Structures are given as structure tokens and as C-alpha cells.
Amino acid sequence: MTKKRVLIIGAGLAGIAAAVELSRHGYQVRLVESRPRLGGRASSITDPTTGELIDNCQHVNMGCCTGFQKLCRLTGTSQFLTNEKRLHFIGLDGRINVLKNSLLPAPAHLAISFAQLSYLTWQEKRALAVALLRLKRANRPASGAFIDWLKTQKQSCNTIDRFWNVVLVSALSEDLDRIDFYHARKVFLDGFLRGRNAWKVQLLKIPLGEFYDRHLQNWLKEHAATIDLLTGLKEFLVQNEHDRFTVTGAQMRDGSILKADHYLLAVSHDRARPLLPEAASNVEPFSKTGDLESAPITSVHLWFDRPVTQLRHAVLINRLGQWVFNRTAILEQNSPPSGHYYQVVISNSRAIKNKISNSQEELATLILQELEQIWPRTSSAKLLHSRVITEHRAVFSVTPGVEALRPPQQTPIWNLQIAGDWTNTGWPSTMESAVRSGFLAANNIINNDNNNGRKPARLHKE
Ligand SMILES: Cc1cc2nc3c(=O)[nH]c(=O)nc-3n(C[C@H](O)[C@H](O)[C@H](O)COP(=O)(O)OP(=O)(O)OC[C@H]3O[C@@H](n4cnc5c(N)ncnc54)[C@H](O)[C@@H]3O)c2cc1C
The missing domain is CATH 3.50.50.60 (FAD/NAD(P)-binding domain)
Structure with a gap:
């Protein structure tokens, strides 16, 4: 036939x-x-200075993303996907908060980690837990915007900035008031509440x-x-x-x-x-x-003469840079060819324009200063090379x-x-x-x- x-x-x-x-x-x-x-x-x-093959931006998969995992299984490439067992959230005071599974079953498997977050008060954590449980049961509200639902949930500005905003901007690359309720709920339901391994980040070990x-x-x-x-x-x-x-x-x-x-x-x-x-x-x-709209994502690529952190990745709270990836560690390079390579991702980066002029050097300098505040040893490391990549139409916007x-x-x-x-x-x-x-x-x-x-x-x- x-x-x-x-x-x-x-x-x-x-x-x-x-x-x-x-x-x-x-x-x-x-x-x-x-x-x-x-x-x-x-x-x-290919980065012309280092000659290295670099990703336009670090791409993160999660345990709940079973379609991508199926593609890897079918093509015999699953061995290139890591399964990160911890996430690190770093508050403004530099403290590292570790997100990891407890022995409790889902949806309470992350409750102990959330309860230990250093940058929320006990009252805020209690209100957050109640809101997450309500979100699990919630129906789609008439307005469609997640922020409208959030406003009815007695969440402090702190919790909105340091929790809801951090998770949703990284996942959906949009401003909170431009996110559809369905999509925000899906992030928390699929990613954090449904299964013990759903939240686990998966990264490709190869470019x-x-x-x-x-x-x-x-x-x-x-x-x-x-x-x-x-x-x-x-x-x-x-x-x-x-x-x-x-x-x-x-x-x-x-x-x-x-x-x-x-x-x-x-x-x-x-x-x-x-x-x-x-x-x-x-x-x-x-x-x-x-009628679909787009949102930009910017990545700042930095090569140092020595490691500035051993963490494989970290989510930064209330910073311009939202997520740092230790590319040298992820790519399992023992002797990195062009220096120790880190990538800092800024989702929904149209907001950057309000903070700085358009210069790439200025952005790289601001990110460098943030890394120095978090990991002081960055100051003694020599920055060998930096590069900023903005994808203006990175994702479609999940507007209401x-x-x-x-x-x-x-x-x-x-x-x-x-x-x-x-x-x-x-x-x-x-x-x-x-x-x-x-x-x-x-x-x-x-x-x-x-x-x-x-x-x-x-x-x-x-
Ligand atoms: C900076 C950035 C960071 C991201 N981070 C993540 C992340 O961490 N996790 C995640 O899951 N997703 C992330 N995404 C989103 C993810 O990359 C996209 O959702 C996904 O790659 C889209 O794939 P696609 O095949 O639908 O479309 P595309 O990747 O856009 O593919 C369409 C292809 O069609 C080709 N094409 C267009 N016109 C023609 C034509 N006339 N003839 C022939 N070919 C044509 C294009 O060249 C392109 O190769 C990110 C995206 C960007 C840009």
C-alpha cells in the first residue's frame, strides 16, 4: 500500500x-x-564570542507536562531531561527557601515548604493556604480576570507580589491584571496541587x-x-x-x-x-x-571566570531578574569551555522599559548588581562576556x-x-x-x- x-x-x-x-x-x-x-x-x-551553542532562553518543562515527556519517550531522548527535586526561592534578604516534597500526600505535599517561606508572615501564609484550597474548588468567575478573583481572597499586597505574581509571571509571562482566571488556576492546579511530582522542573541537559x-x-x-x-x-x-x-x-x-x-x-x-x-x-x-496578543521574554547570559553560586537554579523574589539558571551545572560541564555560564530570565519583559533605557549593557549591569547582592562572591568574579536576548513575540498572552x-x-x-x-x-x-x-x-x-x-x-x- x-x-x-x-x-x-x-x-x-x-x-x-x-x-x-x-x-x-x-x-x-x-x-x-x-x-x-x-x-x-x-x-x-551560536554565540559569536564564545563559539558555544546557547539556547535563546532557558526552557523549563514541568512534571505535569506529559506531552513533552511523551515526545522524549517516543524519540528515545528522555535521558536528556533532568528531574529537579528542589526549587529555591530567594527573598530580598538573600535567604534561600527550599521547595521540596514532604511525606504528605497531594495536595498537601508542599504545605511544609510553603509554611516555611521566610518572606511571608504567618497570617499571610494562612490566608494563602485558604485561597489555594478555594482555587482548587473555584468555578470560572464572570469577569474572567484572575486579579478580580484574587481581590476577593483577602491576600495582602506582600502575598500578591511575592507569591502569586512570582509564580504566574514566570509561568505565563503576563501582568497579573492581564491573566485569564482559567489559566492562572490551571498553573496552580496542574503544577502544584494535583500530583506530588507535577511541580518538579525538568531541564534539558543539552542545548x-x-x-x-x-x-x-x-x-x-x-x-x-x-x-x-x-x-x-x-x-x-x-x-x-x-x-x-x-x-x-x-x-x-x-x-x-x-x-x-x-x-x-x-x-x-x-x-x-x-x-x-x-x-x-x-x-x-x-x-x-x-486578535491574540504577544508578550516578550528577555534572557541575560553571563559568563564568569569562576562559579558565583553552586545552585542549579533559583527563583528571585521582587527582583528584576526572576529566575537564575546555572547553565554550566545543568549542562554538566566540569571544565566549561568559555567560563561559568549563567542565564537570568525576565518574563513579561515589556515592564523593563519602564525601569531602564533601552541599553543591553545597562540591563546586564543591573542584573549583575542583583547577583552581587544575593551572592557577594559575584563581586570578585570576572565577567568575561554578557549577552542579552529579547524575544518580542515569545508567547501569546493569556488575556481574559x-x-x-x-x-x-x-x-x-x-x-x-x-x-x-x-x-x-x-x-x-x-x-x-x-x-x-x-x-x-x-x-x-x-x-x-x-x-x-x-x-x-x-x-x-x-
Ligand atoms: C524566550 C522564550 C522563553 C520561553 N520559555 C519557555 C519555557 O520555559 N517553557 C515552555 O514550555 N515554553 C517556553 N517558551 C514558549 C515555547 O518556546 C513555545 O510555546 C513553543 O516553542 C512554540 O512552538 P510552536 O511549534 O508552536 O511554534 P514556533 O516555535 O513559533 O514554530 C513555528 C515555526 O514555523 C516556522 N515558520 C513560520 N512561517 C513559516 C513559513 N511561511 N514557512 C515555513 N516555516 C515557517 C518558524 O520559523 C518556526 O520555526 C518560551 C519562548 C520564548 C521565545
């Missing part, structure tokens, strides 16, 4: 996950990507670029998939027969036309709308894709009402699927959402074929 052909456009994690799922189900997959590298928003670049190029790419090639880099889609060619639309080809930017049985568009939300054929982009909720703007993977055109973290997965803008969307889109194709070519029902136009 001849294999059915699928053309996947976009080799971010959504496109890669779809390619893996379809390849293992016997499809002939062609994955095309406009950039010279795989990975999209979660990728690596993202190596993860794709040395491992996922090889797995795909071994499963007969083809990958074309520097190959961009211009538009889909669509045929309309009695109001039944079919994609008949993909016109590429170089003028060539690629043909397949199924097409899967796995690009980011800001790129998708102009590429969707009218028969799909005129239909709700696909027509609303353009966002779920109504996220389309399903099956488009109104029977042989065209979409995937991407922004499509309807129920997850915020994460690797997990991207991978889940890829699996969902791939399974739609498999199911459509298994249904003997029966086409899905048409959606109504606006």
Missing part, C-alpha cells in the same frame, strides 16, 4: 511532534521550515539545538521523514468543488509547488492568519487568530477571554490541519501546548483516514 503523504509547514515543537506521530504511524512526512534551523521559538544559536539536530532530526530521518530548511510557504492552493474545499498544493516562496494528501500548518499565531486559505480564515474562531480566540486543529478544509502552542489545547503558550497541538493535529489526520475518507462537518461562516 502506498504511504499517504503529509506536508508539515513549520519545524517548531508543534511541527516536530506532528512529524514524529505521523511517521510512527506509517505516513510519508515532509517537514519544511523557513529558518536555517529547527525549533522555532525554542531553539539555539536545544543539539536536541533537535543530533537526536530528533536523526529519529525522523530513520523513520523516512524528509526535512527541508530555508524553505518557506507562500500560500496554499485550494480547490472548491460544490462548496467542499480541498488543499491541492503548497506554493513555496521559491515558486515550487509541493503536493501531499494532507497539509499541516504549524507556524506561530502571528504568521498563521495570512497563510490560512480564505475558506478557513473567514470562519470563526479561525478569523479571530489575529483568550480561549475563545484559539481555533481547533481541524480547519474547515478537510485536508488542512493547524498546530502551534496557540491553537486550542487548553494549555498556555508552552512547549507542552506546542507538542500537544502537534499530536492532536496528527491524530486528526490519522482518524480522518481511518474514517474511510469521511470528511469532517463544515463549520459555519461568520
Whole structure:
């Protein structure tokens, strides 16, 4: 039997996950990507000064992110994911608060760690515990904004700043008053309350670029998939027969036309709308894709001549830098080639503009000063090199009402699927959402074929 052909456009994690799922189900997959590298928003670049492959930003997975774990399992790459058993929260006084499991069952497994937080009073901790339990049982409020719910929960400004804000800005990269209730609740429910291992951070021990190029790419090639880099889609060619639309080809930017049985568009939300054929982009909720907003994330990369902390990572409370990652330790480099490498992440970094002028050096200096306050030995370390990377459209914003703007993977055109973290997965803008969307889109194709070519029902136009 001849294999059915699928053309996947976009080799971010959504496109890669779809390619893996379809390849293992016997499809002939062609994955095309406009950039010279795989990975999209979660990728690596070579730093010209150190010559090292560095990630555009530290990417964090969590124990509750089972889709990403499945991708690793399927491709034999689980051994590259660490399972961090502790999180460190460092208050303004420099004290390290360790978050770790107690012997208590979920949802009380972290209660002892929360009870010991040095930067909240007993009264604040009690109110926090009550609010977390209420959140577990809460229904979606009418307004949709998490801040409105929080205001009814007798949380002090301190608790909002030092707990709710710290967790949610890191997880969702948005201001508290721009976060949808559903997504905020999901972070605490899935990440902290549901299971004993859900909160555990997982980090790749290798740069993202190596993860794709040395491992996922090889797995795909071994499963007969083809990958074309520097190959961009211009538009889909669509045929309309009695109001039944079919994609008949993909016109590429170089003028060539690629043909397949199924097409899967796995690009980011800001790129998708102009590429969707009218028969799909005129239909709700696909027509609303353009209403999704984006938020930036900035990472400050610092190389020192000696270690400034042995901690593998730390969450900083009430600082400009929100999360420090000891990349040398995570990458398990005993003799780091270009110095001891740390990365400081600032989610929702549009707020930086209010604090400093636009200079990268100024930002790196401010972050350095913060590290010196926390770990005084930073002052005696020599900064060998620094680099600031801002991804302006890092994630889509989970603003109140966002779920109504996220389309399903099956488009109104029977042989065209979409995937991407922004499509309807129920997850915020994460690797997990991207991978889940890829699996969902791939399974739609498999199911459509298994249904003997029966086409899905048409959606109504606006
Ligand atoms: C700085 C930063 C930090 C982040 N931190 C985390 C984190 O800690 N944890 C986490 O889970 N997530 C994090 N994320 C989010 C995560 O990276 C994304 O959710 C995920 O990578 C999105 O994958 P995707 O495949 O949906 O989209 P993308 O990665 O955007 O992939 C789309 C691909 O399509 C390609 N493309 C676009 N147009 C065309 C065309 N016309 N033809 C061919 N190809 C095209 C693009 O080049 C791109 O490679 C972070 C993102 C950023 C930017």
C-alpha cells in the first residue's frame, strides 16, 4: 500500500511532534521550515564570542507536562531531561527557601515548604493556604480576570507580589491584571496541587539545538521523514468543488509547488492568519487568530571566570531578574569551555522599559548588581562576556477571554490541519501546548483516514 503523504509547514515543537506521530504511524512526512534551523521559538544559536551553542532562553518543562515527556519517550531522548527535586526561592534578604516534597500526600505535599517561606508572615501564609484550597474548588468567575478573583481572597499586597505574581509571571509571562482566571488556576492546579511530582522542573541537559539536530532530526530521518530548511510557504492552493474545499498544493516562496494528501500548518499565531486559505480564515474562531496578543521574554547570559553560586537554579523574589539558571551545572560541564555560564530570565519583559533605557549593557549591569547582592562572591568574579536576548513575540498572552480566540486543529478544509502552542489545547503558550497541538493535529489526520475518507462537518461562516 502506498504511504499517504503529509506536508508539515513549520519545524517548531508543534511541527516536530506532528512529524514524529505521523511517521510512527506509517505516513510519508515532509517537514519544511523557513529558518536555517529547527525549533522555532525554542531553539539555539551560536554565540559569536564564545563559539558555544546557547539556547535563546532557558526552557523549563514541568512534571505535569506529559506531552513533552511523551515526545522524549517516543524519540528515545528522555535521558536528556533532568528531574529537579528542589526549587529555591530567594527573598530580598538573600535567604534561600527550599521547595521540596514532604511525606504528605497531594495536595498537601508542599504545605511544609510553603509554611516555611521566610518572606511571608504567618497570617499571610494562612490566608494563602485558604485561597489555594478555594482555587482548587473555584468555578470560572464572570469577569474572567484572575486579579478580580484574587481581590476577593483577602491576600495582602506582600502575598500578591511575592507569591502569586512570582509564580504566574514566570509561568505565563503576563501582568497579573492581564491573566485569564482559567489559566492562572490551571498553573496552580496542574503544577502544584494535583500530583506530588507535577511541580518538579525538568531541564534539558543539552542545548536545544543539539536536541533537535543530533537526536530528533536523526529519529525522523530513520523513520523516512524528509526535512527541508530555508524553505518557506507562500500560500496554499485550494480547490472548491460544490462548496467542499480541498488543499491541492503548497506554493513555496521559491515558486515550487509541493503536493501531499494532507497539509499541516504549524507556524506561530502571528504568521498563521495570512497563510490560512480564505475558506478557513473567514470562519470563526479561525478569523479571530489575529486578535491574540504577544508578550516578550528577555534572557541575560553571563559568563564568569569562576562559579558565583553552586545552585542549579533559583527563583528571585521582587527582583528584576526572576529566575537564575546555572547553565554550566545543568549542562554538566566540569571544565566549561568559555567560563561559568549563567542565564537570568525576565518574563513579561515589556515592564523593563519602564525601569531602564533601552541599553543591553545597562540591563546586564543591573542584573549583575542583583547577583552581587544575593551572592557577594559575584563581586570578585570576572565577567568575561554578557549577552542579552529579547524575544518580542515569545508567547501569546493569556488575556481574559483568550480561549475563545484559539481555533481547533481541524480547519474547515478537510485536508488542512493547524498546530502551534496557540491553537486550542487548553494549555498556555508552552512547549507542552506546542507538542500537544502537534499530536492532536496528527491524530486528526490519522482518524480522518481511518474514517474511510469521511470528511469532517463544515463549520459555519461568520
Ligand atoms: C524566550 C522564550 C522563553 C520561553 N520559555 C519557555 C519555557 O520555559 N517553557 C515552555 O514550555 N515554553 C517556553 N517558551 C514558549 C515555547 O518556546 C513555545 O510555546 C513553543 O516553542 C512554540 O512552538 P510552536 O511549534 O508552536 O511554534 P514556533 O516555535 O513559533 O514554530 C513555528 C515555526 O514555523 C516556522 N515558520 C513560520 N512561517 C513559516 C513559513 N511561511 N514557512 C515555513 N516555516 C515557517 C518558524 O520559523 C518556526 O520555526 C518560551 C519562548 C520564548 C521565545
